[in-house]
Amino acid sequence: MRFFSERFFNPVSSRIAAGVVGGFLLANLLSILLSYVVYSLSPVAKVDGVNVGILSSFLIYAVIIIWVFSARSVRQVWLGLLTAASLSAVGITLLMPENLL
Amino acid sequence: MMAVGFTLSFLGCVLLSLSMKRHYAQVNKHRRLSKRISIVFRVLAYLCLFACGAVCIQRYGVGVGLVWWWGLLTLTALLQTLLVAYWPQWLRVP
Amino acid sequence: MNGTFRQSMNWLHTWSGLLVGSLLYFMFVTGSLGYFDTEIDRWMQPEVVLADGAEVSNMVLLAEQYITQQVANVESWRVALPVGREPLLTVSWRDTQGVSGETILNPHTGLPVAVRKTGGGQLLYMMHWQLHYLPNQVARWLTSIAAMFMLIALITGIVVHKKIFKDIFTFRPNKKQRSWLDVHNIFSVLPLPFHLMITYSGLLFLAGSTMMPAIITGSYGTDWQSYFDERSTRFAIVEPAGKSAAPLPLVTVINDVEQRWGIENVGRVIVRNNGDRNARVSFSRFLSDDLKARETLTYDGISGELLHDSTAKKPSLATQTSTVLLALHEGLFASWPLRWLYFLSGILGAGMIATGLILWAVKRRAKAERLGKAHRGLVFVEGLNAGTVIGLPIAIAVYFWANRLLAINVADREEKEVAALFIAWAITLIYPMFRPVKGAWRELLWLAAAAYGLLPIVNALTTEHHLANSLAQGDWVMAGFDLTALAFGATALRAACYLRARESRGLVKSSGKSKVETLVAVPIKATAP
Numbered sequence: 001m002r003f004f005s006e007r008f009f010n011p012v013s014s015r016i017a018a019g020v021v022g023g024f025l026l027a028n029l030l031s032i033l034l035s036y037v038v039y040s041l042s043p044v045a046k047v048d049g050v051n052v053g054i055l056s057s058f059l060i061y062a063v064i065i066i067w068v069f070s071a072r073s074v075r076q077v078w079l080g081l082l083t084a085a086s087l088s089a090v091g092i093t094l095l096m097p098e099n100l101l
Numbered sequence: 102m103m104a105v106g107f108t109l110s111f112l113g114c115v116l117l118s119l120s121m122k123r124h125y126a127q128v129n130k131h132r133r134l135s136k137r138i139s140i141v142f143r144v145l146a147y148l149c150l151f152a153c154g155a156v157c158i159q160r161y162g163v164g165v166g167l168v169w170w171w172g173l174l175t176l177t178a179l180l181q182t183l184l185v186a187y188w189p190q191w192l193r194v195p
Numbered sequence: 196m197n198g199t200f201r202q203s204m205n206w207l208h209t210w211s212g213l214l215v216g217s218l219l220y221f222m223f224v225t226g227s228l229g230y231f232d233t234e235i236d237r238w239m240q241p242e243v244v245l246a247d248g249a250e251v252s253n254m255v256l257l258a259e260q261y262i263t264q265q266v267a268n269v270e271s272w273r274v275a276l277p278v279g280r281e282p283l284l285t286v287s288w289r290d291t292q293g294v295s296g297e298t299i300l301n302p303h304t305g306l307p308v309a310v311r312k313t314g315g316g317q318l319l320y321m322m323h324w325q326l327h328y329l330p331n332q333v334a335r336w337l338t339s340i341a342a343m344f345m346l347i348a349l350i351t352g353i354v355v356h357k358k359i360f361k362d363i364f365t366f367r368p369n370k371k372q373r374s375w376l377d378v379h380n381i382f383s384v385l386p387l388p389f390h391l392m393i394t395y396s397g398l399l400f401l402a403g404s405t406m407m408p409a410i411i412t413g414s415y416g417t418d419w420q421s422y423f424d425e426r427s428t429r430f431a432i433v434e435p436a437g438k439s440a441a442p443l444p445l446v447t448v449i450n451d452v453e454q455r456w457g458i459e460n461v462g463r464v465i466v467r468n469n470g471d472r473n474a475r476v477s478f479s480r481f482l483s484d485d486l487k488a489r490e491t492l493t494y495d496g497i498s499g500e501l502l503h504d505s506t507a508k509k510p511s512l513a514t515q516t517s518t519v520l521l522a523l524h525e526g527l528f529a530s531w532p533l534r535w536l537y538f539l540s541g542i543l544g545a546g547m548i549a550t551g552l553i554l555w556a557v558k559r560r561a562k563a564e565r566l567g568k569a570h571r572g573l574v575f576v577e578g579l580n581a582g583t584v585i586g587l588p589i590a591i592a593v594y595f596w597a598n599r600l601l602a603i604n605v606a607d608r609e610e611k612e613v614a615a616l617f618i619a620w621a622i623t624l625i626y627p628m629f630r631p632v633k634g635a636w637r638e639l640l641w642l643a644a645a646a647y648g649l650l651p652i653v654n655a656l657t658t659e660h661h662l663a664n665s666l667a668q669g670d671w672v673m674a675g676f677d678l679t680a681l682a683f684g685a686t687a688l689r690a691a692c693y694l695r696a697r698e699s700r701g702l703v704k705s706s707g708k709s710k711v712e713t714l715v716a717v718p719i720k721a722t723a724p
Contacts, residue, residue, distance in 0.1 A: 031406065032413035039414075044511070047425035050414050051513040055520075057406040058398045062346050070203045097414060103532060118364040164486035164519060165528060171388045172536030175543070178363065178385045186366040 011074045019068035022081045027061035029088040034060075036095035046097075103169070106156045110173040113149030114181040115192065116142045128189045150174065201355060208351035211344040212551050213576070217583045218341045220548045224587055225323040226393075227541030228316065230526055230534050233280045235316025238676040239598045241660040242310045246277035246284065249302040251458045252449045257305030258286045258464070259445050261298070266290065273465040277302055279483060281462065282672075312608045313598055319591070324401065327613060335404040342397045348551075349390055352383060359384060372561065375554040382547035389540040390547070396524035399517065426514070436472040440497045445476065447499045452478050452492060455504075472497060483530060486522040549584040556580055578627035578635070585639040586623030588683070592646035593619035595680075599657045633698065640691035648684025651677040 031053040039049030064081075071077045118124040120142035125134040153173060158166030184191065228235065237243065246254070258274040266272070272288035275281065287297040298307045326334040353359065363384060366377045383390065398405075415422045445464075452458055460480040468474045474496025481489050488510075493503040510518065522528060526537045556577045563569040597615035601608055623642075627635035654677060655661030665673035 028406065028409040031410050035410060035414055044513075045425070046414055047422060048511045048513040050410060050422065051426070051517060053410045053413075054402055054407055055399065055513065055516060057402070057410065058343070058346065058395060061343065061406075062350055065347055066204070066207070066350060069207045070200050092413070114364070121361065121364070123361070124364055161484060165484050165533075168523065168529070169533060169536075172533060172540065175386045175389065175540055176536060179381070179539075179543075182364045182366050182381055182385075185364055186368055 014074045015068055015077060018074075018077045018081055019065045022078075022085075023061055023064040023068060026064055026081055026085050026088070027057055029085055029092065030060050031057040033088045033091045033095070036092065036097075040095050103157075103160075103173075106153050106160075106169065106173055107177065109149045109153035109156065110170075111177040111180065113146045113153065114174075114177045115184075116146035116149065118181055118185055119192065120146060124185050127185055128192045204351040204354045208348055208355055209555065211348045211351070212548070213555060215341040215344045216548050216552045217579060218337065219345055220545055220552075220583055221326075221587060222323055222338060222341060223541055223545035223548060224591070225319050227538050227545060228591070229320030229323055230529075230537045230541065232316035232320040233282060234672045234676065235319065237282045237672050238654075238660075239313045239315045239595070240283075240310045241658045241673070242308065243282055243299065244301045244303070244308055245282060246302040249277075251276055251278065251461055252446075252453065254284055254300075254302050254305075255445060255449060255461075255464055257300065257302075258284070261286055261300060261305055261307075262288060266296070268292070269469045271465070271467045271469060273463065276462050276464070278460060278462045279481070309603075311598075311603045314609045314613060318609070318613065319594070324397075327617070332404065335401055339398065339401040339405045342394055342401065345394045346398065349383075349387075349394060353387075356380065356384070372554070372557055375550055375557055379547060379550040379554050382543045382550060386540040386543045389537075390544055392520070392523050393541075393544070396520040399520055400524065432467065433473050433475065435468040438472045439470050440472040440474065442466075442470055442474055442496055443476075443499050448476055448478075448494050451494070451499070451501065455492065456480060456490075466496060468496065475502070481527065483528050485528055486519045488518045488522070549580075552576070552580050552584070574632075577632045579624070581627040581632065581635045581639055582620075582624035585636065585643055585687075586620055586626075588687075589623050589639065589643050589646050590616045590620035592643070592650060592680075595650055596646070596653055599653050633694070637691050637694045637698070640687045640694065644684045644688035644691060646684070647680045647687065650680040650684075 034056055035049040035053030037049075038044050038052045039046050044052075067080070068077050071080065119128065120134075120139045122134050122139075125132075125139075154166075154170040157169040157173070160166065161169055254276055255274060262269055262272050266288050268291040270289050270291045272286065275283065275285045275287075277284050284300045284302040285297060286300055287295065289295040299310050300306065301308045324335065324338045325331060326337065329337070356362070362377075362380055366374070366381060368374055411419055411422050449458065452461065456478075460482065461478050462481050463479040465477050465479075466474065467477075475493055476496045477491050477493045479489050479491045488505075491503075491505040492501060493505075494501055526534060529537060556573065559570065559573045560577070563573060594612055594616040597612045601611055605611065623639060626639070630638065651662050655663075660670070660673045662674060662677040664670075665677070
């Protein structure tokens with residue numbers, strides 16, 4: 001069991017999982033939040049806010065991946081991702097358009 | 102029209118590379134690059150390169166003009182790289 | 196991660212490049228060819244009758260005549276006109292049973308032309324994101340992932356490159372690793388604006404499979420239709436009313452289009468809900484030397500009234516940004532000199548990836564020679580490199596050979612041509628496994644030289660549109676293709692001779708003397724991967 005966990009849950013694969021999967025999820029959350037911010041707090045139309053989110057999503061994802069692989073420790077990476085995800089989730093809930101759910 | 106752009110861009114690349122110690126030494130084997138000449142070349146180089154940009158934008162508008170500009174920069178920089186690596190003697194000025 | 200910021204970025208750069216390098220090389224090569232897709236189409240369908248001054252309005256009417264006379268129960272049909280680079284007058288339709296069809300017409304007489312069926316340059320270009328033999332969605336995911344890796348590789352590459360401005364013109368030939376690194380740098384840095392633009396816009400093109408679902412759902416829930424409706428006014432696409440009505444002859448609408456736009460630039464005419472009360476006719480044009488989107492005029496198909504002019508309202512900033520990015524990627528606006536610059540940048544990009552892969556292998560090989568043992572992964576990558584970097588171009592040449600050599604009326608002609616491409620590629624991928632690596636590179640280069648150099652001869656033997664004729668007639672599309680093939684062949688030949696010269700001067704070992712060479716021979720000590 002110990003060998004298994006050492007082989008597969010080493011720091012590198014942990015960062016890969018964090019960057020690729022965690023990063024994808026976080027990038028989506030942040031992009032959704034960005035689209036809300038753009039059309040809720042400015043006269044921009046909803047469809048354009050969504051497009052701003054889509055346009056920015058790849059850059060956001062890239063930045064997250066770079067951060068994941070340059071952060072000092074794996075613990076920092078996961079804590080950072082979870083914190084950012086939680087904060088975005090809060091922001092999303094607050095700014096979500098009414099008739100969505 | 103684009104011949105002008107090409108020439109400006111190529112000239113700019115030549116001057117820019119000659120303003121660097123490394124490439125000046127490749128071309129002029131026994132001369133040292135003085136600080137003054139380096140600055141003069143570099144200023145002239147940027148003037149040429151930006152003039153090329155101006156020509157492209159003036160001819161095609163901002164969007165397409167920028168594409169022309171960066172396309173020409175790529176091509177001429179590539180040519181200059183080959184020139185200074187394989188035929189540096191052609192750039193020598195007595 | 197592993198030490199400093201630069202070191203971790205180096206690690207990320209290496210692995211993101213290595214894992215998808217071959218796929219990215221494929222995408223860059225087919226994408227670069229895509230800038231000449233209609234020209235390649237023409238070379239691959241030499242029977243086509245060119246428009247040569249035929250009037251657009253006349254061609255639209257000929258197409259309308261063909262549809263009304265030849266196709267029963269038409270539900271929707273469209274005409275693609277030989278305007279700009281497009282050489283063909285093509286009519287395609289769908290009838291009420293859902294059966295679709297397509298014919299190429301003679302632009303002067305409106306009669307069908309017997310043109311050999313081929314995927315043409317269009318298919319090569321579409322493989323650029325759709326790949327082949329894979330479900331569409333799977334291919335789009337794979338290419339999106341590759342594009343994301345590419346973006347990471349670009350950003351980390353910029354971070355890692357310490358003297359990016361000082362090194363801009365630096366190329367030191369004949370210095371092994373140093374030379375490969377110099378070439379990799381030049382191919383990356385010189386077209387850097389292109390690489391960044393092409394990668395980011397490529398991600399945007401494929402966003403429908405990746406980022407868009409969640410972000411659209413975040414604001415529209417399950418009502419995606421509203422998003423698409425708000426984004427692009429789709430006046431032409433309406434539900435049929437279910438009541439029949441006599442369609443208006445197009446000649447009236449053509450007159451209106453002529454008054455508003457002039458008819459010369461119209462590239463496409465689409466008729467929807469034919470014979471129904473909600474029939475719609477749309478005329479589209481594409482302006483060259485302009486980064487704006489395709490413009491469309493939509494008319495009521497029964498009354499001829501103009502319903503919508505896509506140029507009337509200025510699009511929002513976000514929409515303009517998307518449009519510009521996508522237009523930059525496709526380069527459809529570009530005149531032929533600019534198109535060659537696009538092609539050059541794309542080929543340099545392919546070279547960037549190839550030299551990156553080669554550099555990795557050369558570095559590891561140097562270490563392996565010192566230690567006397569080769570990692571199985573290294574031998575695999577070395578073989579893969581040769582088979583991909585030279586093998587893919589060979590396979591594409593085989594595609595062109597197949598186009599000329601297959602009988603014109605053979606069944607499934609398109610699929611057979613593509614199969615030839617992939618079979619050839621498979622062979623060139625397997626071949627290096629049975630040869631010493633340096634020898635494999637040289638031999639594949641010889642093969643590439645023959646495949647491209649002899650292509651104009653195959654053309655001359657099988658058609659009348661060979662180089663002598665096309666130069667005499669000033670047909671620069673045909674001549675350009677043959678000349679470019681000769682140029683590629685000559686380059687491959689030069690490279691093969693260069694490798695042989697280096698070998699015979701003893702600088703390079705190509706025989707099996709080194710015990711760590713071939714994949715099939717067992718290495719002395721293979722370390723576990």
